[in-house]
Amino acid sequence: MSYIDFSDTTADAYFPKIDLDKWITLTEENYDGWKFCIYEKING
Secondary structure (H helix, E strand, O other): OEEEEOOOOOOOOOOOOOOHHHEEEEEEEEEOOEEEEEEEEOOO
């Protein structure tokens, strides 16, 4: 699973909440104002 931490107040579509306790972070790249993460599901 990939996740981009970015806020847009004009967006009209949203993903459901994700329980991050069930995922491990494989990579995390931080940029100015946002970050890009890749996760792998535990036992999944």
